[in-house]
Amino acid sequence: MVQEINSAEEFDKAIASGVVLVDFFATWCGPCKMIAPVLDKFSKEYEQVTFYKVDVDKLSEVAARFEISAMPTFLFFQNGEVVSKVTGANAAAIKQTITKLI
Amino acid sequence: MVQVGDKFPTDVALTYIPWTPENSGVLACAIPIPYDLSKKLPGRTVVIVSAPGAFTPTCTANHIPVFIEKIDEFKKKGVDDVVVITTDTPFANAAWGKALGAKDEIIFANDPLAALSKELGYLKSEVPASFGIRGARYAVVVKDGVVSYFGVETSSGVTVSGADAVLEAL
Numbered sequence: 001m002v003q004e005i006n007s008a009e010e011f012d013k014a015i016a017s018g019v020v021l022v023d024f025f026a027t028w029c030g031p032c033k034m035i036a037p038v039l040d041k042f043s044k045e046y047e048q049v050t051f052y053k054v055d056v057d058k059l060s061e062v063a064a065r066f067e068i069s070a071m072p073t074f075l076f077f078q079n080g081e082v083v084s085k086v087t088g089a090n091a092a093a094i095k096q097t098i099t100k101l102i
Numbered sequence: 103m104v105q106v107g108d109k110f111p112t113d114v115a116l117t118y119i120p121w122t123p124e125n126s127g128v129l130a131c132a133i134p135i136p137y138d139l140s141k142k143l144p145g146r147t148v149v150i151v152s153a154p155g156a157f158t159p160t161c162t163a164n165h166i167p168v169f170i171e172k173i174d175e176f177k178k179k180g181v182d183d184v185v186v187i188t189t190d191t192p193f194a195n196a197a198w199g200k201a202l203g204a205k206d207e208i209i210f211a212n213d214p215l216a217a218l219s220k221e222l223g224y225l226k227s228e229v230p231a232s233f234g235i236r237g238a239r240y241a242v243v244v245k246d247g248v249v250s251y252f253g254v255e256t257s258s259g260v261t262v263s264g265a266d267a268v269l270e271a272l
Contacts, residue, residue, distance in 0.1 A: 029131035056133070069120045070130040087122060088129030 002036075002043050002051040011062050014052050015077040019101050021094075023053040024063055024073045031089035032072045038091045048102040076101060103223030106252055110244045112139040114218040116187060118211035119196040121204070134192035137185060137211050143247040146182040149268055150244065152219055152237040154226050156190045156198035156210075160260055165239065166202060168265040173207045176265075179272040187213040189236055213237055224254050241268050 002023060005011045014020060023039055025032035043051035056063035056071060066075060066082070074094055076084035078101065086093045104110065117134035142148060153165060169176070169184055176184055184207070188195055192212040199210035219225055219237030226236040241263040243251035251271035253262025261267060 026131060026133075031129050031131060064135070067135055068133075069135045070122055070132050072130065090129055 002039050002053050005052050005054050005059065005062075008059065008062055011054065011059065014050070016080050018079070019049045020077040021049050021051050021098070022075045022077065023051070024056050024066070024068045024071060024075065025053055026056050026071045029071045035072055035089035035091065035094075039094070042095065042098065046098050046102060049098055104221070104242075104249055104252070106249050108249050109247055110139070110143060110242070110249055111218070111221045112143060112247070114139065114213070114221060116185070116211040116213060116218065117192045118185075118209050119192050120209075121196070121199065121206040132193070132196065134212065137209060142183060143244055145246055147180050147246075147272075148244045149176065149181050149184045150218075150242045151184065151186045151263065151268075152213070152224070152240050153186065153188050154229070154236045154239060155188050155233070156194045157201070158188075160239075160258065165260045165264060166208075168260075170202055170204045170208055172265050172269065175269055176272070179269065181272065183209055185209045185211050187211050187218065187237065189213050189216045189219075189234065239263050243268060243271055 005014055039051060054062055056068055070087050072089055074086040075082050076097055084097045086097055116137040116139065118137050119132045119134050122130065151169060166186055173184065186208060190212065195210040195212055199208065213219055216225055216235045216237045224238040224240050226238045229236045238254055240254040242249055251268065253267050255261065255263045
């Protein structure tokens, strides 16, 4: 499953170690709703990656920190550092990036 | 009015939507992010071009398209960013940039309620009331936060605010 992050402190802890995928989404964004079930499926398929999501309106400072300008944006973290990024509801690109990292 | 040699104001919060390739337009929803003048001006050369509005015509000459055409010449002369501003929303400005065929080489930003144009002293006169407040058509070169060139159009047409005039001044 994809867990929602609710604070900046929670965010920093979540990305600190391992391979982490964060879905930056907005509740009013169509493509985000479209890709959500796909992401859920991936989270069950790829257990080596931890899946989180961030509502850019709720956690706007975190979104601003990464200059998120399009939703959904998927940031891939490895031990706290951004190692890859996919912009847009692109299931194929997300899958490709996951398999490259694990 | 801001003159050559003055420090360029950095207190106006310009916003823009970074360009993304066509196909991700259907796959993503855009939101504007800040173009922070206090961070983007120091130590860099920035050209700011103001137009009264997105998709507004110039009578006899091209204004923004020439900047897009000649962007490589600007980069060769050490320009870091070319920022086109209008008082229209960042969404309208971004769409205008796409319509003109620009990609990410030029930033299309929103000057909120013409705050920057007001501060520089260059608002557009003779605007129909229904259009709201508008910036004049002008171009400014800012080097390391200081104005090194300023060209404001006083009639229709593109002369001192055009790409060629700015290139000559660089």
